[in-house]
Amino acid sequence: MIIKNLTIENFRSYYGENSIDIGNGLTLIIGANGDGKTTLFEAVEWLFDTVGSLPKADNKYVSKKKISELMDSESAYVKVSMTYVNDGSERLIQKSFRFTKSLSGEISTSNFAYDLYIQNGVEKDVESGASAIRQFDRDFAPSIRKYCLFKGEQNLNIFNNDDAMSYLVETFSQIRDFDPYLSFMESAKAWAEKATDNAIKADRKNSSEAQRLRNLITGEERQIGELETELQNKKNEAVNFQTLLEEIEKNKEASSLLVDTNSRLESLKTSKEQAQKELNENYTFRLLDDMWILMGYEPIAEEYRDLVGRLDKEQRKQQSKYDQEIGAKKIVAQINRDLSHGHVPLAINIPDENTMREMLDEEFCKICGRPAPKGSEPYLFMKKRLETYLASLENEEEKEVEVEPLFKNAFIKELYDRYSVLHNNMKFLNRLNGFIDNAIRDNLKKHETIDRLSSNIEMEEEKKKQILAQTDGLSEDELVSAYNNISEWWKARSDAERRSDFLQAQVKKHSDLLEGYRSEFSKISEDSSAAMYSRTSQAIRRILDSFVSAKKKNKRDFLDQLEEVTNEYLELLNKGDFRGYVQIVEKPNSSAEIILIDTDGSRIYNANTALKTTMYMSLLFAVAKLTTVKHENDYPLIFDAPTSSFTAAKESDFFGVIAGINKQTIIVTKSFLVEDADGNSTLDRLRLSEIDAKKYRIEKAKPFDEKDLSTIRTYVEQI
16 A cells, blocks of 8 residues: 545644645654644544544644634534555545534534545545445455554564464465374374374283373373463463553453443354244255145146156166066075085094194194294194184074165155145145245345344454454453453462462472383383384374474574564664674564664663664564565555654665665654744754655644634645
8 A cells, every 4th residue: 555645724823725645655743742743643533544443533633723613503523634555546535523613603524434546447436434434454454454554663573462363374475284283293292192092902911001101191291281272371471460550551442342342242142043043944855855846836846746656656667677686695694504515624634623632731732742832833823723713613604684675655645645745735735836936035134134234244253353462462361351450460460470370380299200201101102013103103292392493493483584674673773883693582472572682692671762663663664564475566665753862864874775775755854944043943954855755834824822722724835
């Protein structure tokens, strides 16, 4: 998305219509303190704010000067609009409302509107209200907008938001690609361990001890998993609670909006579910079950009867033939049984069964006259021959041939019964047309209800996303908790810290026990027929551990890439100055912190404000670059007074670098102003001439009364 123009009308000090054309690169909007820089930035924030229910207007946005000029009962408009290009299409988003001055001088607001105009050839398509919000959110997602607008230096650090790193990693890295492989390897690990266990069980010598160790290993793994899950939760609580307690006061309105939205969503979803249950659109079944297929066609019933008769005749014919074939098979089977010989005799050179058992018990072959110790090859040979003989005896008795019926179900009878029903209810069938029309109309009405409920649910879901996207990174659970449970958070934070220390010690204790049990289990399996299974199980576990490590490494690689790009921008923005090296440090609660490192690896705690500012801005440019690569769609960065701590020389170098970066950047600043002999602010045109950018000056029109807001008017002039 590229911004082409910003227009502000009657928004606080911006009396009348004020238009600013925005360049594709750097655009500088320069003004002294009190001239309207922050007001301009807040006008853009107000335009971008799509959270809350329409209409939404506020007297605080109305120009006092415009109010002073209105006659009794006369009206005017507050408007903020932005022209932008997205995917090759030019669009204009506009937020506005009307204000009216009463006979008593009071101001009332009405006609709040949020409109999006899309250029379509020579015509413009218009979206309004919720539809306009949805389209604008698609063009410029709220999740991206939070990386766009920054007021002052103190708000530049996006990692003050605990959800920022999770969002960046999930959106721009390949970490999600690991989940299917991890799931498969978890299953493979379970299969391999089960196969190992089964193999060991077959070895009676070690099965008892192996089962004991497997139970211990499983118990320890489960215990460690539960401990680590609880430990991570407690660490997250300990890290987050203090920040939440400080931030929650700024999100009271969002918490209330979220609770109300969730309540409406629950009600709408319940209503939709009920409407879906009441739908009866099994028209295919009803064609037969409710006899719709015979609607108005009495002759078809007679034809139906004839068809069933032919089917019945054909079935009886096939059954007769089948019975004859089965009878023949039974006769052949009986003859075979009569011809069978009694028992299968042993081979001529083998004694009878009793002698064979006697030789096995005595461990001596009476045929060859040699010893046959138990487990030896002669012993196993005799045992095998005896087993073969006994098996032949077991198979001697042949089972009666089981015959499958040709027709398992009495469908012909059912069809005859259906004909009887049809014949007795012909008058009813002739009235089916009205019944079917009523059934279809009823379903259509239910569909209309479901579609309306679905649309309302979608709108509420969008509101919910907007609320969550613009609440300083607080999650839904955190906002709801803030609404209901804030009094418990102080105690929960200290409890979480104490519990984390205890759980850490428990994880170490059980991990040591687990390794010991695994070592013992491995030794047992290596001495048994389960050795191959055991080695396979160990290999799979190592592969699984590798995937887990690879997922962590992928996340770290992404952060390293973000670090690398951030440091490239940091070098540009601090050319000729000390800058150190940026590192992005993961915290226990999956959030992150951006810090500066010296060449000796030590952390720089006393970095000056200007260096911190360039560090945070470098991160923002890096995020924007990765976002552009991922989504193939750029977005602007808009800053209000980001360089107030810079020296004049530093500012000149800084803006020169920004102008050379291929990135749309809008900076509202008081830079490039100097005082003349009369104490008035004037532009330093020599310094400005060195910056390749679109440049505007905003200034209060003179004269004005310093004590009367109705005399204040900010005007915009291109330099």
